[in-house]
Each structure stands twice: as C-alpha cells, then as structure tokens.
Amino acid sequence: MKISLFIKTFLLLLLSFSLVFIVSNYVSRQRFLPLYIEENINNVKTSILSNTDKIKSGTSLSDTSLMNLSSETSFILYTNNGIKESVGSITLDESSVLLFVIDLYDQSNAKKEGNLLYHTTLVDDIYHINYIYQFELGTYLIIQTRIQSLRNIDTVLNQINVTEGLFFFIMIAILSLIISYGITKPIKKITTYATELSKLNFQSKLKLKRKDEFQTLITALNEMTHNLKVSYQSLDEANQKLEKDIIFEKRQEEKKKALIHMINHELRTPLSVMKGMIEGMIDGVGRYKDKDKYLNELLNQIDAIESLTRDLTYSLKLEDKIKPNDICDTKLAIDQLDSLFELAKQKGVKITSRFKQTVLEMNEELFVLLLKNLLKNAIVYTKNNEVVLLGELSGPYFSLTIRNQGHLNEDELKDLFLPFYRGNNEKDNEKGTGLGLSIVKQICELYDLNLALFNDGSDVVARVDIPRKMIEMSSL
CATH class of the missing domain: 3.30.565.10 (Histidine kinase-like ATPase, C-terminal domain)
Incomplete structure (x- = not known):
C-alpha cells in the first residue's frame, strides 16, 4: 500500500518529538530527587560555612543565619567541656556526642570537604543528613536535618505530567503537521512539474517563494526545462528536416527511375533508326546507297541523342546547383x-x-x-x-x-x-x-x-x- 510522503513525514516527526518528550520527562524525573537532596545539602553547607567565624568568635547559634534553615534542622555546639549550646529537637546527650562524631567519621560513604563532614541516611522514607564542622580538636558544630521523601510528590507530578503530556502531544501533532506540510508542499509541486515535463509539456512554470535549498533546486529545474525545450525543438526541427529530406530523396529516386525508364524508351527509337541506316549503308541496300545524304541524317540523329543526354544529365543534377x-x-x-x-x-x-x-x-x-x-x-x-x-x-x-x-x-x-x-x-x-x-x-x-x-x-x-x-x- 502506497503511503504519501506527507503522512510518512508527519508520523516520523510525531514519533520523534514524542520520544524526545518522553525521554526528557523520564530523565527529569530521575534527576529531580537527587537534585532536590543535593540542593538542600548545599544550602546547609553554605549556611554553616558562612557562620563559622561568627560562632568561633562567640556568637550564639540563635543569632546566626542558621536559624533560617528548615524547622527540621537541629544544632549542637560541643566543646571538650560538653554541649555548649543546642537548638531544635536534640537526639544526642553529652555522653553520646563523641561516639556520634567518631561513628560519623568512620562511615565510608561520608563526604568531607575541609573541616566539614556530612553523611546521608534513608530511614523510613526520610533522609537523615548529619553534618559535623570541626573548629579545633574537641570543638564541633553538629547539625542534624531531615528531608521527607518525594513519594507523595511523585503522585502529584504524575497527574501534572498527564495533563502536560496531553498538551504537549497536541502541540507536537500541530507542529508536525506544519513542518510536514512545509516539506511536502514544494515536493508535490516539483513532482507535478516533473510529470508535465515527462509529457513534454514545457509551458508550465515552477514558482515557489522559498529562500532555501528548494529555491536552488527550482532554479536548476527551470534551467533544465529551458535546455530541454531548446534541445527538443532542435531535435524536432532536425526530425522534420530529416523527414523532408527522406521524402525528397524518395521522390528523387522515383523520378530517376521514371527517367531511366523513359530514357530507355526515348533512346531506343533513334538508336534503332540509326542502326538500320548504318546497316543499309554498309550493305548498299535501297535508298541508303546515297551515303552522303544519309550520313547527314545520321549526324542529326546523333545530335538529337547528345542533346537529350545533356538535358537528362542536367535534370538529374539540378539540386546540386543550389547553394x-x-x-x-x-x-x-x-x-x-x-x-x-x-x-x-x-x-x-x-x-x-x-x-x-x-x-x-x-x-x-x-x-x-x-x-x-x-x-x-x-x-x-x-x-x-x-x-x-x-x-x-x-x-x-x-x-x-x-x-x-x-x-x-x-x-x-x-x-x-x-x-x-x-x-x-x-x-x-x-x-x-x-x-x-x-x-x-x-x-x-x-x-x-x-x-x-x-x-x-x-x-x-x-x-x-x-x-x-x-x-x-x-x-x-
């Protein structure tokens, strides 16, 4: 079954755009959660690093910008003498702080950036992120924060994606139709034009308002049409001339055959007469005994034959005279x-x-x-x-x-x-x-x-x- 170029182009573009959209959406979903956690970690890290000098100089935690972080964040400032200050829900007491610090430093997947160390753990669909900033040996800033998993958010995103996907599918379909039409319209015109050329119709003109490769193609086709038209006209004229020449040659041949037949008829009589006269003169029979008289008649017959052959030769070469x-x-x-x-x-x-x-x-x-x-x-x-x-x-x-x-x-x-x-x-x-x-x-x-x-x-x-x-x- 033949499928039009327009349908093929439309389906190809629709499939291509749809695949791009689906893959892009899938990649975004896969990257969203890591980026969300990473963004939260970076916010906490930036806040810690920007306040270390203040805390070191004795500024209270409650007077720093750390308080702008999530309400799920707890802070402990620990020195060798014990917990100096704490903010938020504390899960550590003085006896367990050092064990917490040692345990965190022993974690193989903990990440350290200068004096800052942090570790992420997923427990019951909640991300627990623990930070330790070491001011000096025995002095630490301990921060505990929690981030809720995005399971519920996924449900919302799925609903949004369905609506968004339908909208984008309609837009992709419309865009595919426009692009397909833009590509196939000039091709259809060129096809129609080429069909007319195949029928040797050189009157049609190909015109398209384009400023791309199609315009170059159209110019080349119009030039080719002009050359074909000139060549065809030359060939047609040559064929007509050849046909006329063939007809002329055929007529000339027929004339020559007719002339040869007539020559044979016209020369036979005077030659027969001449032969009889010569035989009579040789044998001295009857009136041909007077050779002088009949030699003159014989000469007249020869003159007539000479005149005839001259005219015949001329008539057969008339066309050669034309220049x-x-x-x-x-x-x-x-x-x-x-x-x-x-x-x-x-x-x-x-x-x-x-x-x-x-x-x-x-x-x-x-x-x-x-x-x-x-x-x-x-x-x-x-x-x-x-x-x-x-x-x-x-x-x-x-x-x-x-x-x-x-x-x-x-x-x-x-x-x-x-x-x-x-x-x-x-x-x-x-x-x-x-x-x-x-x-x-x-x-x-x-x-x-x-x-x-x-x-x-x-x-x-x-x-x-x-x-x-x-x-x-x-x-x-």
Whole structure:
C-alpha cells in the first residue's frame, strides 16, 4: 500500500518529538530527587560555612543565619567541656556526642570537604543528613536535618505530567503537521512539474517563494526545462528536416527511375533508326546507297541523342546547383537571353519585354534555365508570332509571366510538365528533347515556387512567383 510522503513525514516527526518528550520527562524525573537532596545539602553547607567565624568568635547559634534553615534542622555546639549550646529537637546527650562524631567519621560513604563532614541516611522514607564542622580538636558544630521523601510528590507530578503530556502531544501533532506540510508542499509541486515535463509539456512554470535549498533546486529545474525545450525543438526541427529530406530523396529516386525508364524508351527509337541506316549503308541496300545524304541524317540523329543526354544529365543534377544564400540579379539574367532573342528573330517572332530589375533569392544559373525553357517553349509554339515577357514586382515576390497566343486542352495542361511530353499541334516537328518544361517544374519544386500554366482567352500564360530580396531596384 502506497503511503504519501506527507503522512510518512508527519508520523516520523510525531514519533520523534514524542520520544524526545518522553525521554526528557523520564530523565527529569530521575534527576529531580537527587537534585532536590543535593540542593538542600548545599544550602546547609553554605549556611554553616558562612557562620563559622561568627560562632568561633562567640556568637550564639540563635543569632546566626542558621536559624533560617528548615524547622527540621537541629544544632549542637560541643566543646571538650560538653554541649555548649543546642537548638531544635536534640537526639544526642553529652555522653553520646563523641561516639556520634567518631561513628560519623568512620562511615565510608561520608563526604568531607575541609573541616566539614556530612553523611546521608534513608530511614523510613526520610533522609537523615548529619553534618559535623570541626573548629579545633574537641570543638564541633553538629547539625542534624531531615528531608521527607518525594513519594507523595511523585503522585502529584504524575497527574501534572498527564495533563502536560496531553498538551504537549497536541502541540507536537500541530507542529508536525506544519513542518510536514512545509516539506511536502514544494515536493508535490516539483513532482507535478516533473510529470508535465515527462509529457513534454514545457509551458508550465515552477514558482515557489522559498529562500532555501528548494529555491536552488527550482532554479536548476527551470534551467533544465529551458535546455530541454531548446534541445527538443532542435531535435524536432532536425526530425522534420530529416523527414523532408527522406521524402525528397524518395521522390528523387522515383523520378530517376521514371527517367531511366523513359530514357530507355526515348533512346531506343533513334538508336534503332540509326542502326538500320548504318546497316543499309554498309550493305548498299535501297535508298541508303546515297551515303552522303544519309550520313547527314545520321549526324542529326546523333545530335538529337547528345542533346537529350545533356538535358537528362542536367535534370538529374539540378539540386546540386543550389547553394546557401544564392541570389540572382534579374538584369544579369536577362542579358543571357541573347540566343533566344536571335531564335525568335529567325522565326519571325516578336518579343515584347518589360522586365523590372531586382535581386531574387535563387541560384542565377537555375533562374536563367527556367526563364530560357519557358521563353523557348513560347517562341516555338506561339500562333501569332508574338511573345510577351513580363517581370513585375509584387510585394515580396518577383512575378515572371510569359504569354503567347494559343490554346491547350485540359489533358495537355496536366501532361505538359511530364518528361518527354510534346504537345499535339502543327509545330510538333520542332526539334527538342521534351524535357524543357519538366526541368522548369523540377526547379520550382526545389525552391517551392508557385508555378501556373493556364489558358487566358486566346493566350497561353505561364507564371512563376519567386521570392526576392527586399531591395528596391530601378527598372531596366
């Protein structure tokens, strides 16, 4: 059975205080009678010694302070000539005085202090104490006193002790309760606090108005709680990051597996074509006899495969490009679009550009790659030979918008960002790997960017919102 600390402390204190009281009372009782007799003896001794000079000089016993002693005290002043003076009830005559003196000196338990000798005898519950002070040989002061035993006093003391004991027991019980409460109250609070900590509840606070060791303990516990809270938060953040990393790695692995499967599918066709062309040229069969013509076609196929493997290699290493605290100046980025402006010129496509200058929280190489792929896709698939390129500031974001005339059905909007997907329209014969928009999507996922591709009337719009450094820049 579990017993609370309060009950244990209370019972322990109650028992301890009670034992102290009982032992103290017992010792006092045992010491009371000896001290009582000793005090009486000392009073008589002091009175004798203080009056010896007076008695020696002839002062009568009745004129000394000896008369202040108990009425149970008798005095005899004896000289060689006999009893010179006596006071009180005399039990000795002249013939027995010397025998009394000799007998007292012969007592082995008699106590002698200088000229004073005394002896105590208990007879019929009465203490008989005899004193002899020797002035000179043959001259003695004999004092006999009696002290009643304390047997009757014991009865009275027992009655007093019962009442006193009950009072002290109540006081001891109250004192034990107060001390027990004072000890167990902070312990209960600390226990409750520790229980909350075990449940990882770091919100509760431990406060006690103490100026003792408990205050030191409370301070240490509060400090430990703070350290635990910081450590737990760090661990929780690390676990969340680890979970995100695991999910990211899992997704990357799945992407890589899918890409490998698609690579196998995409490369098989051109390689089969190339193999057939080479075999035809070697054997000189049919149309492949014109080796010069088909060597150029073969070279074009090799270029396509090289472009495909380059894009694939790049797509698999996008995350390696990201570095801490990457930034990108949009002016420097747009300066790298000369090749696309030249492509648009060759195709007769007009690019209308309004691009605000700012600093983005993004790797410059990846931003340029994202911008090039979106812009190239718009140049290739626009239907009215016009593309609009906008870079606008929208609060903490840089909003990149590319607009070209066209229309995509809902199925195409879902599939355009898949690797190797090519839309169904009259310009599908354009050279390309089918990885451009897939790479755009990967970059947006790496930076958790909001990417949108939608139809807006007769136009197709691609929009990406990118966080920027909050530094105002002038327009380009």
